[in-house]
Structures are given as C-alpha cells and as structure tokens.
Amino acid sequence: MGNIQAPRGTYDVLPQESAKWQEIERTINELCNLYQYKEIRTPVFEHTELFQRGVGDTTDIVQKEMYTFQDRGDRSLTLRPEGTASVVRSYVEHKLFGQPDQPVKLYYTGPMFRYERPQAGRMRQFVQFGVEAIGSKDPAIDAEVIALAMDVYKSSGLKSLRLVLNSLGDTESRLAHKQALIEHFAPSIDEFCGDCQNRLEKNPLRILDCKVDREHPLMATAPSLADYLNEESAAYFTQVKDYLDELGISYVVDPNLVRGLDYYNHTAFEIMSEAEGFGAITTLAGGGRYNGLVEDLGGPESPGIGFAMSIERLLLALEMEKVEIGQDQSLDAYVIAMDAASKKKAVSIVRDLRANGISADMDFTDRKMKAQMKSADRKKARFVIVIGESELESGKAAVKEMATRDQQEVPFGELAESIQKKKSLEE
Structure with a gap:
C-alpha cells in the first residue's frame, strides 16, 4: 500500500500558512463588528432540496458540481456548495424576520464543496467568507454590502481591484428580457451546446454565461438587460450608484455581468483582481440582491443582498501583489x-x-x-x-x-x- 494523500481538489493548511488565514479571519471579524454584521454558523451539509430550490435547478452548481449522497435513513443530503441558501434557510427556520431591527445583518466563514476541475485558487473544498443583509430593499444597504467587501480586500493590503456592477432588474424587467433572449437564440439554438439548449426556455440568461459558446456571434448581439429595465429598476440602480459615489467607491458598469445563480435580481456585482500574473479567472468576490429567495424557501417577503468571497483567491491575490501577511509569530x-x-x-x-x-x-x-x-x-x-x-x-x-x-x-x-x-x- 502506498502513502495515503489528501483527495484531489483538497489541501492541508500547514502552520506557516495558517498564520495568514488567521490574520485574514481577524480582519474579517473586526470589520464585520464595525459594520455590525453578526456571525452565523450553519451545517456543512443540508437537505439536497434546499440547493435545488435555493440555488436553482438550471445552474451548473446543482446540475454538475454538488457532492450529494444518501444517508442511512435514505435521505438525500448535499455538502453545501455555497452559503446563501443555508443562511436564508436558517433565517426562515428561526423566524429572524420577526426581529424588530431589520435588516438582519449576518456573516459566515467556512468550507464549501464543489466537484469541479481544480486550478489555482479554485479547489473542490474551499473556504468562503460571505455576508447577507436580509429584510431591506433600501439601495443604501446594497452600497454598504459592497463597501464591506471592498474594505476586506483593502484592509488585507490589496490595491489592484476593480468593482464591476450591473442591474438584473425586477421580475417584470427580467421576464421582458427573458422573452427577448428566447426570441434571439431560438432560431439558431441547435448550434449551441447541450447545456444552452436546455437553458433556452428555463433560464436563457444563463446562456450568456456559457464558457463553451462564448465566441458564438449571437452572444455579441444578444439583447442587453439594460434596454429592458423598467422605470423602477432603472431608478433603483441609479440610487445604488449614487450611494457608491458618495462613499468614494469607483466602479465600472458592465451590462453583460450575469451572476451564475438563479436567485439574483436588481444589483449584481463582482470584484476583480487586476494584479499582474493572477491568471484568466480574475474574480475575487461576487454578489447581488435576491428579493425572492426568502419566499422561495417558505418565509415571508424579505428582500436580501449579499456577497461571497474565496479566501484562497484572496491569498492568491496577496501573493501576486507581493503583500506579506501572517509574519508575526515570534516567541517571547x-x-x-x-x-x-x-x-x-x-x-x-x-x-x-x-x-x-x-x-x-x-x-x-x-x-x-x-x-x-x-x-x-x-x-x-x-x-x-x-x-x-x-x-x-x-x-x-x-x-x-x-x-x-x-x-x-x-x-x-x-x-x-x-x-x-x-x-x-x-x-
């Protein structure tokens, strides 16, 4: 028998590296305290149905990347692939919507699991820090959540950052855009991959996110969501941008930015690393507003917004920018x-x-x-x-x-x- 090694896509954090993790965790805890976000800890596995309903049946995560197993009671359980669905499940289960102070501001840090091809800064078991503010549809909370994400990176020492924004609109805007996308892609859908063909009727917005067909000429001419935003959605997005301007946070609006999970609407954002040598996938964090998710999981109307960031990718960005952390381990x-x-x-x-x-x-x-x-x-x-x-x-x-x-x-x-x-x- 040979030596047993860690499974593919997992890794050990040895003592010289764990000091860096601890420093990042301290930064996160201190900033969340300043912003008055409270820590929540949810189970590492949940009922599979939570992610099917909460993340969405048409997403790559649910279709291809989940670690799902039957337990001894023949129940289908899944190792959590992301944090939002679990936090919202907990918010509904413990009736946090009944608390007098809304929104309820929560944060989590912990391992997530996705079966995908391991690469630099992207593993099968990875650690995510995330924030959820549930119970307010004020555009000012969108700006606060984005500001907190930016502060974590800046406080860790990163400088080469780019914030990208888009509006996915409300239900009415999205339905109008969805119909336009179906009409745009339907005549030539047989030229697209099987995944895109399956998505056409269910969730055509996900076609724009496809890695296989991104060079197809119809991608470049697809109807833009910005053209289908109704007056209310456009006004909401303008307010979010005004608050970010007030906070001195610079951003770029990208009408093609689509978040990969079904539950997003209105504000969507990503934070990218512009550090030299970081690689092709530059996204450090992503998030957005999810105004229907609480209702989908059995709760009352409670609009929410959040983000998630990979700690591994933050460490990779620090390495690329040559920022040293976790150095002080001296002995008295x-x-x-x-x-x-x-x-x-x-x-x-x-x-x-x-x-x-x-x-x-x-x-x-x-x-x-x-x-x-x-x-x-x-x-x-x-x-x-x-x-x-x-x-x-x-x-x-x-x-x-x-x-x-x-x-x-x-x-x-x-x-x-x-x-x-x-x-x-x-x-």
Missing part, C-alpha cells in the same frame, strides 16, 4: 534547562509565564545547551531564560535579551513581571 521566552533538576523548575516557569500572557516554550528532547540556544534562535525568541544548578541554588534565573545580548539575573518569582516590562518598553 525560551526556557533552557541544564539538567534534570532544572527541567522540573523550567516546566513550572513556562507555565507561569504563559499564565501571565507571555508566549513561552522549552526543549522536550533533552538536548545540550548549545542545541537549545539554536532552537531559541530559530524560533526568534526575544528572551532566553537559563536555569542550571547555580540558578536553582540562588533562586534567580539568567535572562538574556537576544536583540541586545544584555543579560541579567532575575528572581524566579519576578520573571513574568520583568519580561512584561521589557516587552512594553520595546512596544
């Missing part, structure tokens, strides 16, 4: 024991230092002092505390500050206080 104190009796004391000193908020470590392989000093160097310890026979007798440890090489004797009971003082002077 490394305790060196010279012999077995000293080691007992070292164990209690390490515990005392940690109890006082000082990161501390020691040797657990009975190495000689020289090897322990090398270990302290590799770990970038700020202080080395040496305990031997003479230190045990005097009740004082030798404390060496690695940056200055200064050394002094400090009573065992005062080590934590002494190191805290030195740390605060440095900071």
